[in-house]
Amino acid sequence: MKFGPVPIDEAEGAVLAHATAAGEKRFRKAHRLSREDVAALKAAGVVEVVAAVLAEDDxxxxxxxxxxxxxxxxxxxxxxxxxxxxxxxxxxxxxxxxxxxxxxxxxxxxxxxxxxxxxxxxxxxxxxxxxxxxxxxxxxxxxxxxxxxxxxxxxxxxxxxxAYRPITVGIIQTVLPGVKPSVLDKTLRVTEARLARSGGRLTAERRTPHEIAPVAAAATQLARDNDMVVIFGASAMSDFADVMPAAIERAGGTVIRAGMPVDPGNLLVLGTLDGKRVVGAPGCARSPKENGFDWVLDRLIAGLDVTAGDIAGMGVGGLLMEIPTRPQPREPAPHPARSALKVDIVLLAAGRSSRMG
The missing domain is CATH 3.90.1170.30 (Pyrimidine nucleoside phosphorylase-like, C-terminal domain)
Structure with a gap:
C-alpha cells in the first residue's frame, strides 16, 4: 500500500485519507474512488487527493x-x-x-x-x-x-x-456477644444481591456460635444440599488454625488457601467439602462494594477452578478501593496529640515567616 498525494488522473480505486468535496458532492474519509468519482472531482478542479493506493496483495x-x-x-x-x-x-x-x-x-x-x-x-x-x-x-x-x-x-x-450458572448456596453466620441481628440480616441481603446476576439463590442459613464444632456440623449439612457453602464469621480469621479453616477440616474437608493478596479481602478462606466449594468470607464481603470475595465468587459461579496458585497470583491489581465501613482502614486516623503538635508547628512556622518578611 502506498499513502500520500495521488494525482487525480491516477486516483481511481484509491482510498481517501480525508473527506473531500466535488462541488456539492462530498466523499467521506475511507471512501474508495470510482471512475465516476474521479470525473466529478476533476470537474470540480481537484488536481490531487491524499489517499491510499492498495497493492494487488493488500x-x-x-x-x-x-x-x-x-x-x-x-x-x-x-x-x-x-x-x-x-x-x-x-x-x-x-x-x-x-x-x-x-x-x-x-x-x-x-x-x-x-x-x-x-x-x-x-x-x-x-x-x-x-x-x-x-x-x-x-x-x-x-x-x-x-x-x-x-x-x-x-x-x-x-x-x-x-457463563454464570444458577447455583444454590447455603450460608453460615457465626455469632458472638454484641453481634447485632441487623448486621446478619444485611449480610443476607448483600449476598443475595451478589448472586442475583447469575440467577443463583440462597437456600438456607444457619446461625451458630463462633466455634469450630457447630460450624463444622452446619457446613456438613449445607454441603449435602447446595452447590456452595459460604461462612461469615463474627470475628475475622486471625490465624490459619482459626474457626473457619479449622471447621472445614473438622468436617472432613480440605483448606485450599487461607488468606489472599487482595485488599479488601485479605482474610478469605477457600476450601472444599464433599466435592463442594466452601468459602470463608472476609468481613468486607458484608459490603456490596467490590472486594476479593467477588473475585473468587464470580469465578466459581462461572464454573472456573480457583486454586491456591490462582489466589497467590491476584496480588498485582489486588489493591482495591478502600471501603469506608472497614473496622480498621489501611490509613489509621492521626493521633489527636500529634495533630495538635502539627498545627502548632505550622502556626509557629507561619509566625516566623511573617516576622522575617
Missing part, C-alpha cells in the same frame, strides 16, 4: 479485520460486522471473561498495522458488553500479514465468556 481494512475475527476460536462471543477497519466482539452471556494473553501478544507483535485489544483476564461481564476489538490501523494491510495472524489463532481458544 486487503482492505474491513476485509482484513473480518478475516482475522473469523479465524479466532472463542465461546459465548458475538462477532459484529466490520466498520472503519474494526470488528467488535461482544459477550453472548453474562459471566467471567478469560483470554489467552500469549496469543494476543503474538498477534500484536506481527505488525503494528494489526491490533487486538481485550478486557482484562477474569473481568466480570454482562451479556452484550464489548469484550474485544480487532482494529486495522491503516486503510489496508498485506494479505500475508493477515494470514500470519490467522495461523496464530488455529487450534486454540483465544478468549471466552464463561
Amino acid at each position: 486487503l482492505g481494512e474491513d476485509a482484513a479485520a473480518t478475516k482475522i475475527a473469523a479465524g479466532m476460536s472463542h465461546r459465548n462471543i458475538e462477532v459484529k460486522p466490520a466498520a472503519t477497519g474494526r470488528v467488535n466482539l461482544h459477550a453472548g452471556a453474562s459471566g467471567v471473561f478469560t483470554v489467552n494473553a500469549g496469543m494476543i501478544d503474538a498477534i500484536n507483535a506481527v505488525d503494528p498495522a494489526i491490533t487486538v485489544a481485550t478486557l482484562a483476564q477474569h473481568a466480570p461481564v454482562e451479556k452484550g458488553q464489548m469484550v474485544a476489538t480487532v482494529k486495522i490501523i491503516p486503510f489496508a494491510v498485506a494479505a500475508n500479514l493477515v494470514d500470519s495472524v490467522v495461523r496464530i489463532c488455529v487450534g486454540r481458544e483465544i478468549f471466552a465468556v464463561n
Whole structure:
C-alpha cells in the first residue's frame, strides 16, 4: 500500500485519507474512488487527493479485520460486522471473561498495522458488553500479514465468556456477644444481591456460635444440599488454625488457601467439602462494594477452578478501593496529640515567616 498525494488522473480505486468535496458532492474519509468519482472531482478542479493506493496483495481494512475475527476460536462471543477497519466482539452471556494473553501478544507483535485489544483476564461481564476489538490501523494491510495472524489463532481458544450458572448456596453466620441481628440480616441481603446476576439463590442459613464444632456440623449439612457453602464469621480469621479453616477440616474437608493478596479481602478462606466449594468470607464481603470475595465468587459461579496458585497470583491489581465501613482502614486516623503538635508547628512556622518578611 502506498499513502500520500495521488494525482487525480491516477486516483481511481484509491482510498481517501480525508473527506473531500466535488462541488456539492462530498466523499467521506475511507471512501474508495470510482471512475465516476474521479470525473466529478476533476470537474470540480481537484488536481490531487491524499489517499491510499492498495497493492494487488493488500486487503482492505474491513476485509482484513473480518478475516482475522473469523479465524479466532472463542465461546459465548458475538462477532459484529466490520466498520472503519474494526470488528467488535461482544459477550453472548453474562459471566467471567478469560483470554489467552500469549496469543494476543503474538498477534500484536506481527505488525503494528494489526491490533487486538481485550478486557482484562477474569473481568466480570454482562451479556452484550464489548469484550474485544480487532482494529486495522491503516486503510489496508498485506494479505500475508493477515494470514500470519490467522495461523496464530488455529487450534486454540483465544478468549471466552464463561457463563454464570444458577447455583444454590447455603450460608453460615457465626455469632458472638454484641453481634447485632441487623448486621446478619444485611449480610443476607448483600449476598443475595451478589448472586442475583447469575440467577443463583440462597437456600438456607444457619446461625451458630463462633466455634469450630457447630460450624463444622452446619457446613456438613449445607454441603449435602447446595452447590456452595459460604461462612461469615463474627470475628475475622486471625490465624490459619482459626474457626473457619479449622471447621472445614473438622468436617472432613480440605483448606485450599487461607488468606489472599487482595485488599479488601485479605482474610478469605477457600476450601472444599464433599466435592463442594466452601468459602470463608472476609468481613468486607458484608459490603456490596467490590472486594476479593467477588473475585473468587464470580469465578466459581462461572464454573472456573480457583486454586491456591490462582489466589497467590491476584496480588498485582489486588489493591482495591478502600471501603469506608472497614473496622480498621489501611490509613489509621492521626493521633489527636500529634495533630495538635502539627498545627502548632505550622502556626509557629507561619509566625516566623511573617516576622522575617
